[in-house]
Amino acid sequence: MVSALLANVLAARRPLLNQRVAEARHRTPGMDLSAFRAFVSDTLDPMCVDLGSVDEQATVAIIEAAFGIGLDLVAQGLAGPGARQPWIDRAWRELALPMRHLLTTAPADTLGTVSNAVVRLGGVPGIDVGRWISDLATLAPRCATLEALRTVGALCAWRAGMAHLRVAALDQAGRIDPSLAAAAVGAPDQAWTDLEPRLRADRWWHPEHGVASQGRTVGGFTGFGGPFAEPPVARATADGFVVQSGERWFLVVCDAFGAVVLPATAAEFTQADVGSVKTLPITPRGVNVTGRDVAVRIPGESASAALGRHSAALFSPLTHYLHVLPVSA
Numbered sequence: 001m002v003s004a005l006l007a008n009v010l011a012a013r014r015p016l017l018n019q020r021v022a023e024a025r026h027r028t029p030g031m032d033l034s035a036f037r038a039f040v041s042d043t044l045d046p047m048c049v050d051l052g053s054v055d056e057q058a059t060v061a062i063i064e065a066a067f068g069i070g071l072d073l074v075a076q077g078l079a080g081p082g083a084r085q086p087w088i089d090r091a092w093r094e095l096a097l098p099m100r101h102l103l104t105t106a107p108a109d110t111l112g113t114v115s116n117a118v119v120r121l122g123g124v125p126g127i128d129v130g131r132w133i134s135d136l137a138t139l140a141p142r143c144a145t146l147e148a149l150r151t152v153g154a155l156c157a158w159r160a161g162m163a164h165l166r167v168a169a170l171d172q173a174g175r176i177d178p179s180l181a182a183a184a185v186g187a188p189d190q191a192w193t194d195l196e197p198r199l200r201a202d203r204w205w206h207p208e209h210g211v212a213s214q215g216r217t218v219g220g221f222t223g224f225g226g227p228f229a230e231p232p233v234a235r236a237t238a239d240g241f242v243v244q245s246g247e248r249w250f251l252v253v254c255d256a257f258g259a260v261v262l263p264a265t266a267a268e269f270t271q272a273d274v275g276s277v278k279t280l281p282i283t284p285r286g287v288n289v290t291g292r293d294v295a296v297r298i299p300g301e302s303a304s305a306a307l308g309r310h311s312a313a314l315f316s317p318l319t320h321y322l323h324v325l326p327v328s329a
Contacts, residue, residue, distance in 0.1 A: 002041050003222035005056065006048040010040075014282035020068050023266055028075035032082060039070055041185035043089045048098040051103070058104045065107035066092070070100050078119060087129050093131055098140040099149065106146055113146060118154050124162065124260055125227075132160040135184070142180050149175050155184035161258025163203075163250075164239070169310055203310055205275070206256035214294070215325035216259040227261045228320045234274035236308035239295070242272040243313075243322065254311060254324040276307045280314075287314060290327045296324065 001008075025031050042130050044066055051059040073079035079088040091114050096103065102110045114136075121129045135156040136149075143149040151172045157315060158169040173181040178192035187195055187207035198205055204212050220226020228245040234243050241252035251264040280287050283301050286295040289305060289312050296303075299318040306313045307327065314323040 002045040005052045024071040031075045035080040036074045060106045076134035085122040087122045098137045101156045127161040163255040164253040212256040215252045219258045219321040221320040234306040234313040236276040236306045241313045242269045294325045
């Protein structure tokens with residue numbers, strides 16, 4: 001059963017919506033209609049109730065757009081009870097009311113923006129997608145335009161762990177109100193004119209916690225869900241480290257907000273700075289990196305260190321993990 005409001009919307013648009021279902025089944029012959037019915041009751045209906053409590057008339061157009069988009073998402077396995085990720089359903093339910101002003105003027109574009117974002121975030125291991133949704137729910141009412149929502153979404157994605165978005169997110173931040181940008185990086189009480197240059201200058205500086213001096217440990221054996229089939233070998237690049245593990249290559253980017261392991265190529269590894277790699281002894285105090293001892297769990301008596309401009313990556317043939325540290329802390 002669905003709410004009376006959604007039932008009325010579906011009844012009023014029945015011929016059009018039935019046509020859309022038929023078109024979706026033609027595009028995806030194996031589409032699970034029971035999954036879509038569950039999506040309608042579990043996701044569209046709560047949206048409809050929330051939005052209808054504010055503006056029942058505007059809700060009709062929003063639900064009509066959501067119905068069509070939802071068909072494709074369920075058919076692709078991105079929404080509904082059989083979805084590969086839970087994030088689209090959660091994002092639609094939790095963000096519908098906070099971004100209702102944008103849904104009213106551009107329902108398809110707004111839902112598409114949010115859906116694309118959570119699919120992308122959910123595809124990167126270690127990203128806190130739930131936090132992204134919660135942060136955007138808080139800030140969406142302050143976004144006067146869809147472009148502002150996208151900019152805030154990029155900043156929140158960076159804060160949720162998408163370290164490789166750092167420069168792009170900071171570049172976009174100049175398009176929105178400075179106080180909104182500050183709130184999006186978790187520092188609503190600080191001036192953006194102070195935050196922005198500090199964030200650009202030091203990737204390891206966190207607005208709430210200061211410098212993340214212990215860095216980040218990334219990786220793991222593929223047999224236990226990690227990315228590396230063999231112990232990784234790292235070389236420094238301008239923005240992070242290119243890593244070889246067996247016959248696969250990766251880009252590792254870390255900062256104060258998180259770490260990502262992305263696909264790379266053999267050519268990128270070859271072009272990276274092989275001269276940046278040094279061998280360091282492991283002592284009871286840990287490993288001495290650029291003049292300071294860091295306690296790290298690396299087996300053996302020595303570790304290799306790829307030294308970059310802002311970070312060092314410690315690795316060893318005895319572990320499937322990288323320990324990435326700030327070199328300036």
